[in-house]
Amino acid sequence: MSVSKAATARLDHHKDEWEKxxxxxxxxxxxxxxxxxxxxxxxxxxxxxxxxxxxVMILPLIVLAIGALAAGFLNFPQRDSWSLGQYxxxxxxxxxxxxxAKTEFxxxxxxxxxxxxxxxxxxxxxxxxxxxxxxxxxxxGQVGRNLPEVHGGMPHWVMYVVSGAIALAGMGLAYQFHLxxxxxxxxxxQRLPGLVRVLxxxxxxxxxxxxxxxxxxxxxxxxxDVFDMIVNALVFVVxxxxxxxxxxxxxxxxxxxxxxxxxxxxxxxxxxLLVIFR
Amino acid sequence: xxxALLPMLIGVPLVGALLCALSGEKGPTRAxxxxxxxxxxxxxxxxxxxxxxxxxxxxxxxxxxxxxxxxFSLKVGVDPLSMLLVLTTSVLSSVSILASFSxxxxxxxxxxxxxxxxxxxxxxxxxxxxARDLLLFYAFFELILVxxxxxxxxxxxxxxxxxxxxxxxxxxAGSILALPAILYVGLRAGTFDIGSVIHWAQAxxxxxxxxxxWVLMGLxxxxxxxxxxxxxxxxxxxxxxxxxxxxxxxxxxxxxxxxAFAMLKIAVPIGxxxxxxxxxxxxxxxxxxxxxxxxxYGGLCAWAQTDAKRVLAYSSLSHVGFVVLxxxxxxxxxxxxxxxxxxxxxxxxxxxxxxxxxxxxxxxTRDLTELGGLGKVMPLGxxxxxxxxxxxxxxPLLNGFVSEFLTILSAFTSPYLxxxxxxxxxxxxxxGAIYMxxxxxxxxxxxxxxxxxxxxxxxxxxxxxxxxxxxxAPLAVLIVVLGVFPxxxxxxxxxxxxxxxxxxxxxxxxxxxxxxxxxxxVASIDADIAVETDGRTKGEGGR
Numbered sequence: 045m046s047v048s049k050a051a052t053a054r055l056d057h058h059k060d061e062w063e064k065x066x067x068x069x070x071x072x073x074x075x076x077x078x079x080x081x082x083x084x085x086x087x088x089x090x091x092x093x094x095x096x097x098x099x100v101m102i103l104p105l106i107v108l109a110i111g112a113l114a115a116g117f118l119n120f121p122q123r124d125s126w127s128l129g130q131y132x133x134x135x136x137x138x139x140x141x142x143x144x145a146k147t148e149f150x151x152x153x154x155x156x157x158x159x160x161x162x163x164x165x166x167x168x169x170x171x172x173x174x175x176x177x178x179x180x181x182x183x184x185g186q187v188g189r190n191l192p193e194v195h196g197g198m199p200h201w202v203m204y205v206v207s208g209a210i211a212l213a214g215m216g217l218a219y220q221f222h223l224x225x226x227x228x229x230x231x232x233x234q235r236l237p238g239l240v241r242v243l244x245x246x247x248x249x250x251x252x253x254x255x256x257x258x259x260x261x262x263x264x265x266x267x268x269d270v271f272d273m274i275v276n277a278l279v280f281v282v283x284x285x286x287x288x289x290x291x292x293x294x295x296x297x298x299x300x301x302x303x304x305x306x307x308x309x310x311x312x313x314x315x316x317l318l319v320i321f322r
Numbered sequence: 323x324x325x326a327l328l329p330m331l332i333g334v335p336l337v338g339a340l341l342c343a344l345s346g347e348k349g350p351t352r353a354x355x356x357x358x359x360x361x362x363x364x365x366x367x368x369x370x371x372x373x374x375x376x377x378x379x380x381x382x383x384x385x386x387x388x389x390x391x392x393x394f395s396l397k398v399g400v401d402p403l404s405m406l407l408v409l410t411t412s413v414l415s416s417v418s419i420l421a422s423f424s425x426x427x428x429x430x431x432x433x434x435x436x437x438x439x440x441x442x443x444x445x446x447x448x449x450x451x452x453a454r455d456l457l458l459f460y461a462f463f464e465l466i467l468v469x470x471x472x473x474x475x476x477x478x479x480x481x482x483x484x485x486x487x488x489x490x491x492x493x494x495a496g497s498i499l500a501l502p503a504i505l506y507v508g509l510r511a512g513t514f515d516i517g518s519v520i521h522w523a524q525a526x527x528x529x530x531x532x533x534x535x536w537v538l539m540g541l542x543x544x545x546x547x548x549x550x551x552x553x554x555x556x557x558x559x560x561x562x563x564x565x566x567x568x569x570x571x572x573x574x575x576x577x578x579x580x581x582a583f584a585m586l587k588i589a590v591p592i593g594x595x596x597x598x599x600x601x602x603x604x605x606x607x608x609x610x611x612x613x614x615x616x617x618x619y620g621g622l623c624a625w626a627q628t629d630a631k632r633v634l635a636y637s638s639l640s641h642v643g644f645v646v647l648x649x650x651x652x653x654x655x656x657x658x659x660x661x662x663x664x665x666x667x668x669x670x671x672x673x674x675x676x677x678x679x680x681x682x683x684x685x686x687t688r689d690l691t692e693l694g695g696l697g698k699v700m701p702l703g704x705x706x707x708x709x710x711x712x713x714x715x716x717x718p719l720l721n722g723f724v725s726e727f728l729t730i731l732s733a734f735t736s737p738y739l740x741x742x743x744x745x746x747x748x749x750x751x752x753x754g755a756i757y758m759x760x761x762x763x764x765x766x767x768x769x770x771x772x773x774x775x776x777x778x779x780x781x782x783x784x785x786x787x788x789x790x791x792x793x794x795a796p797l798a799v800l801i802v803v804l805g806v807f808p809x810x811x812x813x814x815x816x817x818x819x820x821x822x823x824x825x826x827x828x829x830x831x832x833x834x835x836x837x838x839x840x841x842x843x844v845a846s847i848d849a850d851i852a853v854e855t856d857g858r859t860k861g862e863g864g865r
Binding site for chain 1: 559627
C-alpha cells in the first residue's frame with residue numbers, strides 16, 4: 045500500500061512515540077505493523093493500551109472463556125439440579141470401573157455398604173461369589189441396567205482457592221506486562237538473558253527428543269531395512285540351490301545325443317515292464 | 323434357492339472371466355468385468371440378507387458333489403466371518419475394477435487377460451472364504467496363486483517376472499508342507515469336513531501330542547508364509563511392489579488375509595486347541611513373538627522406504643502382526659478383534675494402495691523424494707489419503723482404532739501372552755503413526771514437487787475424477803461406519819469365535835472354578851461343553 049510523504053512522516057513520528065512509551069521492540073513483543081495508522085491518543089498515552097489484536101483472534105478467546113465458565117458451572121458437584129458429573133456417573137464404564145476398584149482396594153459407599161448395585165448394598169463375599177456381576181458378561185458398552193445415582197464427594201476448597209489464585213496472578217502479570225507497562229518486560233528480559241534463551245528454545249525439548257528417540261529409531265529403521273535385504277538375499281540363495289542342481293543334472297543327462305535318450309527310454313520301459321509283470 | 327447362492331458367488335466371476343477372455347481387447351471387456359463384479363456384489367448382498375446374523379450355525383450350505391473314496395466333498399457354507407469377508411472381497415473387487423479403467427486401452431493392452439485374471443482371483447478368493455471341506459479349502463487356497471502369478475508376471479512393474487516367480491514358489495513351497503498335514507488329519511478323521519475334522523481333532527485321545535505337533539507345524543508352514551509372518555515375509559514387499567496398480571488392491575486387500583483366516587479357522591482349532599485346553603503353548607508363544615517382531619520390524623522397515631507402495635507393503639506386514647497377535651491371545655476379544663482387523667485393514671490398505679496408484683498414473687513415480695505438496699493440486703485425493711492414513715494409524719472414530727484396541731487389549735489380558743506382548747504391540751502403533759504420517763506429510767504437504775512433465779501425459783494430472791471418487795467413496799464410508807458403529811459386527815463375530823475357542827474357554831472356566839472350590843460349577847461347565855459340541859455337529863449337518 046503506498047502512502048504519501050506526509051503520512052510516512054506521521055507514521056515515523058508515531059513509531060518513535062510508541063517506542064518511547066513501550067521501549068525498543070524485544071523478541072516476543074509485537075510492534076505495530078508497517079503502514080498501520082496509529083491515532084495520536086494511543087501513541088501518546090501508552091497506558092491506555094498497546095496495539096489492538098484483530099477481532100479474529102479475540103472472538104475465539106471470548107467464546108472459549110464463556111465455554112470455560114459454563115463448563116465450570118455445569119461441573120460444580122454441589123449443584124442441586126442436574127450436573128455433568130451426575131450425568132457421566134451414569135456411564136457403565138465409570139460406574140463399574142469405580143465399583144471394581146472399590147472391591148479390589150477396599151472402601152465403602154456413603155451409606156457404609158461395601159458394594160452398591162442397582163440400589164442394593166452387597167457385602168464383599170456376595171460380590172466375589174457372583175463375580176460376573178461386577179462387569180456384565182461380554183460388555184462392549186452395553187447400557188440398560190438401572191444404575192443408581194452417583195453422589196458427588198466433598199469439593200476440594202483448597203484446590204479451588206489455589207488454582208483460582210494462580211489464575212488471577214497470571215492475569216495480573218499479563219495485564220502488567222502486556223497492557224500497562226510493556227517496556228518492563230523488555231527490561232526484565234535484559235536482566236535475565238539465560239531465562240529468555242531457555243524459553244525461546246522451549247527448553248530444548250524438541251532437540252532432546254530428536255536426539256534421544258527420533259534419530260536412534262531412524263537408525264534402527266535403516267538397520268531393519270538392511271537386514272531385510274539380507275533375508276531377501278538368503279531366499280534367493282535357497283532358490284539358487286535347485287537351479288544349480290538342475291543345471292548340473294541337465295549337463296549330465298541332456299547331452300543332445302539321440303543314442304543317450306534311446307538308452308534312457310529303454311531303461312524306463314524295462315522298469316515299467318518289471319513293475320507291471322512282477 | 324439359498325443353497326445356490328454360494329456356488330453362484332464362485333461361478334459368476336469365473337464365467338465373467340471367460341467372457342472377458344473371449345471379448346479380448348476389442349470387445350466390451352471392461353463393461354463385462356464391472357458388471358460381473360457388481361453382480362457378484364449383488365448376490366453377496368442378497369446372501370447377506372438371507373443369512374441369520376444372530377445364530378451360531380453355518381448357513382447357506384451347499385454340497386455340489388462327493389468323492390466317496392476320500393470322503394471329500396465340494397461343500398460350501400458361511401459363518402459370520404466368512405460372510406463378512408465375502409462382502410469385503412466383493413466391494414474391493416468392484417472398486418478395483420472400476421479404478422483400473424484408467425489403464426491404457428486398445429490394442430496391446432491385454433484387457434481381456436487382465437480382467438479375466440482379476441475375476442478369477444475374485445472367484446477363487448470367494449472359494450477360500452466359503453469352502454467347508456479341507457481339501458476344497460486347500461485347493462482354492464493354492465488356486466489363488468495362478469491369477470496372482472499372471473497378474474503380477476504380465477502386468478506388473480519392471481521386476482514383475484521375478485516377483486511373480488517368487489510369490490508362487492515361496493507360498494507354494496510352504497503349502498506343500500500343509501498338504502500332508504491336511505491329508506493325515508482328514509484320513510484319520512474319516513472326513514474332510516472342516517467342522518467334523520475340528521471336532522475329531524479336539525476330542526480326547528484322537529490325536530497324540532506328537533501327531534498334533536506335526537500337523538500343526540505343517541499347517542503353520544503354509545499359513546505363516548501366506549499371512550506373512552516374519553521372517554517368512556520377503557515375498558510380500560516384492561510382490562506388492564511389483565503388482566499392477568489396481569490389481570494390488572485385491573492382492574493386498576484380501577490375499578494377505580488368507581493366511582490369517584486359515585490360521586484362525588483351521589490351525590487354531592485343530593493344532594493349538596484340544597479338549598484339555600491349550601495344546602501347544604510353546605508354538606503359541608513362538609508365533610506370538612514372531613507376530614510382535616513383525617509388528618515392530620514391519621513398522622521400522624516401512625519408515626525406511628522411499629517408495630510409497632513399499633511403505634504400504636511393509637505396513638501390511640505390521641498390520642497382520644496385530645491380527646496374528648489377537649488370534650494367539652486365544653481370548654474372546656482378541657479373536658473377535660483379529661477378525662474385525664482382517665476386514666478393517668483390507669478396506670484401509672486397499673484404499674491407500676488405490677490412491678497411490680492414482681498418483682502414479684499422474685506423475686509416473688511413487689518415489690517420496692520426487693513428490694511433495696500434492697495436496698495443493700489434488701485436494702480431493704489428499705482428503706481421501708488423509709482419511710485412510712488416519713484409519714491406518716488407529717485414530718478413534720475410524721475403523722482401525724477399534725480392532726487395534728481390541729487386539730492390544732487382548733495381548734495385555736490374555737493368560738497365554740502378557741504385558742510384554744501388549745507393550746511391544748502398543749509401540750507398533752507409535753511406529754505406525756510415524757511412518758504413515760511421515761509418508762502423508764511428504765506426499766501431501768510442503769512445497770509442490772513433481773517430476774517434469776514428460777514422464778506422464780499432462781492430461782492425466784489434476785485432482786481425482788468422478789470415477790476415482792466413486793471407487794474410493796464406498797471405502798471411506800465403510801471406514802467411518804465401522805469406526806463409529808462396530809458393535810453389530812463385533813456381536814456377530816462372537817458366533818465365529820466361540821466355537822473355535824470353546825475348549826480353551828471351558829478349561830479356563832474349569833480352572834477358575836476349581837480354584838474357588840466350586841465343584842458344581844465345574845460340572846455345569848462340562849455340561850455346557852457337551853451342548854456346545856453337540857450344537858456345532860448339528861450345525862454342520864446342513865441348514
